[in-house]
Amino acid sequence: MTIPVADLRNDIRFLFGNEEHSLRDIDPQMTVLNWLRLSARKTGTKEGCGEGDCGACTVVLGEPDGKGSMRYRTVNACIQFMPTLDGKQLLTVEHLKSDGGNLHPVQQAMVDTHGSQCGFCTPGFVMSLYQLWLDGGEDDRGAINDALAGNLCRCTGYGPIIEAARKAGGISAKDPVEQKRRVDISARLNAMVDDAPMLALETPVGRYFAPRSSDALADLLVAHPDATVLAGGTDVGLWVTKMLKRLDPIIYIGDVADLKSVREQGGVLTIGAGVTYSDAHDALGLIAADVGELVRRIGSRQIRNAGTVGGNIANGSPIGDTPPALIALGARIVLRMGNVRREVALEDFFVTYGKQDRARGEFVQSVIVPKPTAGTQFKAYKISKRFDQDITAVLAAFSIRVEDGKVTEFRAAFGGMAGTPMRAKQCEAAVIGQDWDEASLTLAQQALSRDFAPMSDMRASKEYRMLVAQNLLTKLYIETTVPEIATRLVGREAAYV
Ligand SMILES: Cc1cc2nc3c(=O)[nH]c(=O)nc-3n(C[C@H](O)[C@H](O)[C@H](O)COP(=O)(O)OP(=O)(O)OC[C@H]3O[C@@H](n4cnc5c(N)ncnc54)[C@H](O)[C@@H]3O)c2cc1C
Ligand code: FES
Ligand code: FES
Known part of the structure; x- marks a missing residue:
């Protein structure tokens, strides 16, 4: 172009x-x-x-x-x-x-x-x-x-x-x-x-474009399919300051007006890829209180003011906080290349560690998040060493529906347990159709060890990851069966709503 x-x-x-x-x-x-x-x-x-x-x-x-x-x-x-x-x-x-x-x-x-x-x-x-x-x-x-x-x-x-x-x-x-x-x-x-035209810097050391519409962004990415897409820069900034990378060209999406809206219609939330965590927080909190709480704990106020939900998805990190929650909610994303748009289930976007279902020149346009239906309970738990400003060791998100004591729907998604954010399908299958009791909880916990073979790193050992993931199923069980038992740190100034 x-x-x-x-x-x-x-x-x-x-x-x-x-x-x-x-x-x-x-x-x-x-x-x-x-x-x-x-x-x-x-x-x-x-x-x-x-x-x-x-x-x-x-x-x-x-x-x-x-x-x-x-x-x-x-x-x-x-x-x-x-x-x-x-x-x-x-x-x-x-x-x-x-x-x-x-x-x-x-x-x-x-x-x-x-x-x-x-x-x-x-x-x-x-x-x-x-x-x-x-x-x-x-x-x-x-x-x-x-x-x-x-x-x-x-x-x-x-x-x-x-x-x-x-x-x-x-x-x-x-x-x-x-x-x-x-x-x-x-x-x-x-x-x-x-009334000034699009910012396009062409300097001896690199180029930078800041389109103002999705159409201009789509054209630019077709012309420069290997450009670095820059949203909040809370990942990309570190590629420069810590990895000393040269990025050329950079295409900044923070000025693309139509990527910055949050819309709610018919119980479905559509979040543009350029929406920051701070701007998405309230709407996500209305979808499910635990998603709002997760977002509140991402990085810090400064990081949430810059970082985007779209960037959290596009970077494909196995420990990004929003993807497991969005997967458990059944979210889909819209990808666009030129004039072609396609919609994929978020869980299918993450192919394997470091690889996403995104072609050169394609960008994430929006994420579509359905609100849990009445009677479906949604819980999400972030485990990290510190409450604030810390990267996740394990994140579990569950969407569960229990009717007449039996589990009729169950989606369980985890971060930090595999090379990508991922559903625990054997765990889900172990409880769907079963009574929601301690026996099926045990089956679900056993199934988790068939779903995942987590890694050890500086945040957690593989044994800890598996144990904590299984314990989070217990927490889900307690919160959905005996809600009067206190399971959260509210009251110790750890979890303000
Ligand atoms: C101090 C600190 C604390 C953090 N804490 C957390 C935390 O608690 N939880 C957590 O999950 N993350 C955390 N992060 C990581 C980071 O904030 C998130 O991954 C964030 O969502 C990235 O979004 P961004 O808008 O800043 O993306 P950028 O850094 O701009 O981009 C990230 C990647 O996504 C690509 N990209 C961005 N938008 C698009 C798009 N629309 N289409 C295609 N590609 C795109 C970029 O090219 C790049 O590869 C932290 C980071 C820092 C520096
Ligand atoms: S120097 Fe910027 S956050 Fe530490
Ligand atoms: S006064 Fe805060 S680091 Fe010294």
């Missing part, structure tokens, strides 16, 4: 604080963190891990909310590529400085509560607190924990920082000055990129 030159734009346009920036000839895979520290010389934002884990590099990104105002989200600058800033506002700890030299309320609260010692993590925490403040503030401990789970502090301890979050409060959504500021910023950003 040849895109008319008049339809291309070769500069990134964004607001850095309130300053308009237009950058040309920038390396498309330069990270926001490197640009801040090495080019803009704004060194308040720190580098810790360089892989999205520690939060030292947390910045706030603002983008027009489509309703004439702005919305603000934290992201990890270390794994965001510079061109993804196009049409957005980048805010760093430097922008919290006021003209009179006073500290911002979140900074003052950190001082008042002694929330900083060596200070290395502090700018990152301050930006997470700032995002909470922009959203009106938070008093609830669980919500504060969720907002801060992606920021690690090795010396102060979290108590004072959580206290700072409470003390800082937040700006009122009704504050007229703030409302006007957001309307003005949104209008400026829209004017900067709205």
